[in-house]
Structure formats: structure tokens, C-alpha cells
Amino acid sequence: MIKLISKDCDLNTYLLRKTWRGRKMYSYYKAYGLEYPFCQFYTVGEDGVMLLYNSTMLVVNAPEYEAENLTLFTKMHQPFRVECDEPMRALLAEALPEYESLHRTTFELLPDEAAQSAEEFVEFNPNLEDVYKILSAGFPNLQDFSLWLTDTSHRCRHGVSHVMTYKNSTTASIMFDIDDHVLVGQVATLPEARGLGHARIFLRWLALFLAQFGKQAVLYALDIRESFYREIGFKAIEEEYVLERTADAQDQITKGLLDNGNS
Secondary structure, eight states: OEEEOOSGGGSOHHHHTTSHHHHHHHHHHHHHTTOOTTEEEEEETTTEEEEEETTEEEEESOOGGGHHHHHHHHHHHOOSEEEOOTTHHHHHHHHOTTEEEEEEEEEEOOOOGGGGGGGGGEESSOOHHHHHHHHHHHOTTOOOHHHHHHHHHHHHHTTSOEEEEETTTEEEEEEEEETTEEEEEEEEEOGGGTTSSHHHHHHHHHHHHHHTTTOEEEEEEEHHHHHHHHHHTOEEEEEEEEEEEOOOHHHHHHHTTOOTTBO
């Protein structure tokens, strides 16, 4: 059974804080709570938890016997991206031919002492309009500025996220910091600055900066970006598959919502 969670006491935050996907879900709870229609939490079976946030569906600990209910829920809401544990992902992929499975790797950011000097070029509180220009150049289908600004500024004001830039041309965000576990995402560089090593230097510095505070930082990478993070020297610690709805005209708009945490 899938049931909407309307009371804070019914949300198993202990479970969410145990895994990277769960922490991502918990970060949305910290930012928005349970009162917004675009950010809704559900119980799945006895112990599973699901979040439907705009075009993304996140699920943790859902029992296999709930596969049919999750399939029906997905068909009804048609999220662009579905992230869940195995073997539930495989069961949903078989039942939902309109979705494709994409391989994703979780990389741990490893500190590099040589990157310390980069800090003088880091802007810790950049103008969000400038950040959006960088992101929209890297993600052409990014949602419109007002929606992105509303979400980003809200998350930053509530201490969930933090946006930074490097040399006014590369950006990366701390999507959340939960119990010293940090997810980095929304990494992009302006076209005219690509090939100069800005993203490489900035991410190495960020790894060093976070390590100084005892943080473990990771980022997600689809296969198209995997080799870049391996070359930087980051460590692959997890591999998984996520589901994305097969692209059509509407999907191209929805995909622009730029799932937090992907780069």
C-alpha cells in the first residue's frame, strides 16, 4: 500500500539518513517539510519511503511485493526520473517499457593539497543570476530562471544547499550536508572557459575544503561524465541504475528540471 504522509511523526527520518538516496530525500524534507504539493512523501509497504518531487521519484526500502503498486503510481504521475534500490528498479524497468535504465556511478571526492591556492578565485556567495547563466549554458533544457531561482534560493535560505563559483565561469553546489555526508551537484562551466581545467581545479579544491571539516563528499555521474571524474582522481564507491522516461517533446522540457545532485 502507498499512503501519503501528512504528519512529521510518520516520516521515518532515521531510515532516510542511512543512505545517500535517503539523505537526498531528507534534504527535501528539511527544505520544504510536508506542506508543499510539489514535494510529497509516501509510505510504501511497512517500511519503505517514497518522495515525489516535481519530475523526480525517489524510493528507499520498498518491499518487492509493492512493485505493482509502484508501477501504477509511476504510470499515474509519469515522473521523468525514478531512483530506487535493486531489485525494485529491475522490476519497474520490466513493467514500464517507456522508461530506460541509465548507469550511474557515485564518486567520492578526494582532497588534493595542491588545489589549496584555488580558493582565492572561489566566490562563496555568487549572484544567482550569474550562476544560472553558467548552468543554462551547460544544461540547455534547464527550467526557466524563476522556477530555478525560487527553489535554489529557498534551499540556500534554509541552510540545505550552498552555491559557489570559480573564476566566474564554473559553478558547483553543495546540494546537502546531512550528518557530515555532502552531495555535490549542478557542476557546469561556461563554453568559453571549457578546456582550461576550471572544473577539475575547482572540484579538487572543493574536496579539500570539505575534508578540512571532516565531511565525506560525493557526486553522481552518468556514463558520459564518468571518465572525467576518474581522471580527476575521484574514487568510484557505488554503481546503480536509474530510470528515465524515454524522451519525447514533453520530456525534453521535463528533463530540464536538472535533478539535484546530477552533474
